[in-house]
Amino acid sequence: xKHLKLIFGLLLVVVLFSGFWSxxxxxxxxxxxxxxxxxxxxxxxxTLQLLYKYAPEAKNMILSSYGYATFTNIGVNLVLxxxxxxxxxxxxxxxxxNTYMNMASGGLGLGLGVKDFRAVFLFEDxxxxxxxxxxxxxxxAQADAAAKYEETGGAINAAETxxxxxxxxxxxxxxxxxxxxxxxxxYWKDEELNKN
Numbered sequence: 001x002k003h004l005k006l007i008f009g010l011l012l013v014v015v016l017f018s019g020f021w022s023x024x025x026x027x028x029x030x031x032x033x034x035x036x037x038x039x040x041x042x043x044x045x046x047t048l049q050l051l052y053k054y055a056p057e058a059k060n061m062i063l064s065s066y067g068y069a070t071f072t073n074i075g076v077n078l079v080l081x082x083x084x085x086x087x088x089x090x091x092x093x094x095x096x097x098n099t100y101m102n103m104a105s106g107g108l109g110l111g112l113g114v115k116d117f118r119a120v121f122l123f124e125d126x127x128x129x130x131x132x133x134x135x136x137x138x139x140x141a142q143a144d145a146a147a148k149y150e151e152t153g154g155a156i157n158a159a160e161t162x163x164x165x166x167x168x169x170x171x172x173x174x175x176x177x178x179x180x181x182x183x184x185x186x187y188w189k190d191e192e193l194n195k196n
Contacts (some may be wrong), residue, residue: 068093
């Protein structure tokens with residue numbers, strides 16, 4: 001048992017300190033960050049084009065929203081454990097400013113396989129957008145409710161309301177996902193990429 005604790009402790013130290021020194025110069029790090037930002041903008045544009053292909057009406061919804069965010073996610077499900085990780089960016093339609101973000105989730109559930117999906121969030125107003133970007137967001141159990149037209153029911157296009165003021169399109173390689181399940185997913189700002 002003592003050996004196990006020692007090994008675990010050493011692994012923890014290695015993981016903690018591995019991020020503090022990469023052996024790269026500040027100039028190299030800045031260039032890597034610049035390239036990553038360019039890559040995320042390209043992926044954002046590809047995601048929007050994919051969305052417009054499957055849901056053409058989404059273009060007007062995005063243009064009329066205060067802002068939007070796109071994420072690419074890879075999910076792995078191994079027997080009882082599932083994990084997802086991804087990256088993306090939020091775009092403020094009023095200011096034109098991009099904010100680079102990350103996402104991750106994990107859980108328990110039967111299954112086996114890997115899934116690749118993309119998510120597009122639409123934000124109704126400044127407060128909702130700013131909260132998502134600056135404070136991060138964690139989807140809870142209520143985040144899978146279907147979008148309703150006014151109070152009478154009926155799905156609005158393929159977007160689902162996942163929180164007050166936030167709608168979500170979720171796509172797989174085969175098109176729009178039938179259900180936008182985002183429970184237990186955390187979204188946060190990438191501090192390194194958002195440095196000037």
